Structures are given as C-alpha cells and as structure tokens.
Amino acid sequence: MSCLIKKLNSAQKIEILTEIQCEIVKMSIHEYGSHPIQCFIENISSNKEISILLSSLSNKYKFVLICNNSNGTHVIKKLISNITE
Secondary structure, three states: OHHHHHHOOHHHHHHHHHHHHHHHHHHHHOOOOHHHHHHHHHOOOOHHHHHHHHHHOOOHHHHHHHHOOHHHHHHHHHHHHHOOO
C-alpha cells in the first residue's frame, strides 16, 4: 500500500482523502485500516492534505477514541512525527 501512495501526486491524494474523510477515524482504529492512513501521513506533500487529515480528527471525542486504541496510537504517533505546526 505504501508503494502505491508514494506514487500518487498531491491532487490524487487529496481526492482519495476527501473521499474517505468521514471514515478516517474508523480506519485509524481498524487492525488493517490503520496502515494505509499511516502511509498517507508519511507521504503528506501539501497543506490541503494536512487540512483534510486534521479536520477528520478535530472532534475531541473522535480524537480520544483514536488515542485509546492500540492501532490508533500509531496513527497519532505518525501525525506528531510527520506534521509540523
């Protein structure tokens, strides 16, 4: 999956992220869905991509849900290490 995401241009990543935006929280805590979200985070190349990811996690209840999940903590770690202020 990470190979495929690396080959996408910014417009394609934005299109995919926009399409899955409402499911990013569910994917982040899913055993198999967490890895593709982490790959997107590792390969962020625009402010729009960052905006889409962060807006999907902006609800404090959703954020806490991710933080309390073992798969979700990996997503949060990737966010912290790959996204600057």
